[in-house]
Amino acid sequence: MSNSKSFIGLDEVQSKQLVDKLNVLLATYQLFYINSRGFHWNIKGEKFFELHLKFEELYTDFQIKIDEVAERILTLGHQPLHSYTDYLAISKVKESKNVADGRKAVEEVLGSFKEVIMLQRELLSMSAEANDEGTNALMSDYIREQEKLVWMYSSFLGR
Structure with a gap:
C-alpha cells in the first residue's frame, strides 16, 4: 500500500482500484x-399497466444512482x-433489444439485479478495506433496496 493520501484522507492506490470498479458499476x-x-x-x-409503472420506477431510480456513482468517482x-x-465494453449487464413480453422483461431485470448486487458486494468489501465509509454506505444502501426489489420481482414470477 502507498503512503500517499488523497484530499479526503484515503489511500490513493486503493481509491484508484475503487474508482475502476465504480466505473464498472456506472x-x-x-x-x-x-x-x-x-x-x-x-x-x-x-400486465401492461403494472409493469409499465414498475419499469418507470426502475429507470427513474437508476437516474439518481447513476449520478451518485459518478459523483462518488469525482x-x-x-x-x-x-x-x-x-x-x-465493461458493463456486467448486456443490452436488451425489443423485449415486449412482461415475464421475459422481469426475468432480465432479475438477472441484471443479480449482476449489480454481486458487483456492489465486491465494492462493499473493497471500500471497507480502504476505510472508505462514503462508498461503503452507498453500496450498503443500494444492496438493501435492491434485495427487496429482487424479492418483489421474483414474487411477480411466482418464485
Missing part, C-alpha cells in the same frame, strides 16, 4: 437504465466514464 447501471426504458416503452399484454479524485462505447 457502466452497468447505464445499461440497466436503458434496458428498463426499453421495457417501459415496449411492454405489452395483460469525490475520490477521478473521472467517471461517460461514453456508451466504454459502457458497452
Whole structure:
C-alpha cells in the first residue's frame, strides 16, 4: 500500500482500484437504465399497466444512482466514464433489444439485479478495506433496496 493520501484522507492506490470498479458499476447501471426504458416503452399484454409503472420506477431510480456513482468517482479524485462505447465494453449487464413480453422483461431485470448486487458486494468489501465509509454506505444502501426489489420481482414470477 502507498503512503500517499488523497484530499479526503484515503489511500490513493486503493481509491484508484475503487474508482475502476465504480466505473464498472456506472457502466452497468447505464445499461440497466436503458434496458428498463426499453421495457417501459415496449411492454405489452395483460400486465401492461403494472409493469409499465414498475419499469418507470426502475429507470427513474437508476437516474439518481447513476449520478451518485459518478459523483462518488469525482469525490475520490477521478473521472467517471461517460461514453456508451466504454459502457458497452465493461458493463456486467448486456443490452436488451425489443423485449415486449412482461415475464421475459422481469426475468432480465432479475438477472441484471443479480449482476449489480454481486458487483456492489465486491465494492462493499473493497471500500471497507480502504476505510472508505462514503462508498461503503452507498453500496450498503443500494444492496438493501435492491434485495427487496429482487424479492418483489421474483414474487411477480411466482418464485
